[in-house]
Amino acid sequence: MFLVDSHCHLDGLDYQSLHTDVDDVLAKAAARDVKFCLAVSTTLPGYRGMRELVGERPNVVFSCGVHPLNQEEEYDVQELRSLAAQPGVVAMGETGLDYFYTPETKARQQHSFREHIRIGRELNKPVIVHTRDARADTLAILAEEKVTDCGGVLHCFTEDRETAGKLLDMGFYISFSGIITFRNAEQLRDAARYIPLDRLLVETDSPYLAPVPHRGKENQPAMTRDVAEYLAVLKGVTLEQLAQQTTQNFATLFHIAPQRLQPA
Template sequence: MYLVDSHCHLDGLDYENLHKSVDSVLADAKARDVGFVLAVATTLPGYRAMREQIGQRDNVAFSCGVHPLNLDGGYDYDELRQLANVPEVVAMGETGLDYFYQKDNIPLQQESFRQHIRIGRELRKPVIVHTRDARQDTLDILREEQVSECGGVLHCFTEDQETARQLLDMGFYISFSGIVTFRNADALREVARYVPVDRMLVETDSPYLAPVPHRGKENQPAYVRDVAEYLAVLKGMTPDDLAQQTTDNFSRLFGVTLPKHG
């Protein structure tokens, strides 16, 4: 079995109390057949610090972007383009819209989202999208900015089946996190049954949203195996087959050649 954690904030784990180092986190992941991790940025200074902390590794790739809740008056779009234009960066984001926590800067959120997609199209890198209470605007902007030219993924999916259908029609991938294992997530499980397995990714969103049976603990890349095993049951597949398919999907979407798992 070979799994990929397609979305984690590797720099956000508790290295003071829970983990010795990035090496130990990745070793714990590998012990559970998680051979590769995509480390996702949420600010540009955070991206720089994350690159410094994690360094160059054959089992970690990076995204570069600014989360909609971290805009704080804006940032330099040229700097985003410049930072993203290196081979180790395989995606733009995470970007998107969040009207649940912030409604006072909607035009800025939308402009930032559009810029990520435009740079993604220019650099031929897919976008990692966050959406909360902003379903229609998210879909509209993805269409208007012709996201199908660079592709992308709606990460930590919690929307309905109709949203999934429209994203799939745009060529998008849909990523499921530990939320799918939560007791009250019946509607999300229905969506997981609906999404074709060749368009599905698995993620932790570490350090958040640890799956059952680790709820209440800090999440970590090793736990993506719990998400994958749960999804395999929903899809009527073996865990090995679901792991292989989601890993192939990751490789295809992000253009990543994965290291051998040994």
């Protein structure tokens, strides 16, 4: 079996007391059939640091972007474009809108979001989208910037069935994290039942949002397995079927050669 953690922050894990190094993290993941990771950046210096930390590996690819919560200072859009064009970068982001924590940077967030989509279209790299308390503007900007040209995923989905439908109409993929296992997430489970298997991804968003029964601990790529097991039950399929389909979806969305996502 082959699972992919489609969204993790490998630079955010606890390498002091929980893991010795990236090799250790990836070995723990592989022991639970999580054999490939997309390491997601949230700032441009963070992207550079993560490339240095992780190095070149056959089982890790990268995204390059500036998170909506990191918009206090302006960044160089040309630098974003040039870093995003590097080999090993398969996606733009994470980008998007977050009005919950920093509504005061709304205008800058929107501008940045548009720039990420434009570069994604230019480089033919999909966008990884974060949204919180910004549903209408997120959907509007995706449509206005013609995101269907490059595609994308709404990561760590926390919206409802209606929002899922609008994203699916744009050709988007939808990724579920450990939140799907939380007791009060019934709206999310309803959306998950509705979304077709061929549009689903699984992720940890580690080190955040550890799934039940690990809630409250640091999340890590190995726990993709817990999310996948839970989602398989919700969808009424076997874990093997869910793993095969979500891995295929990941390869399709991020233009990754299927042979890289085969059991060794």
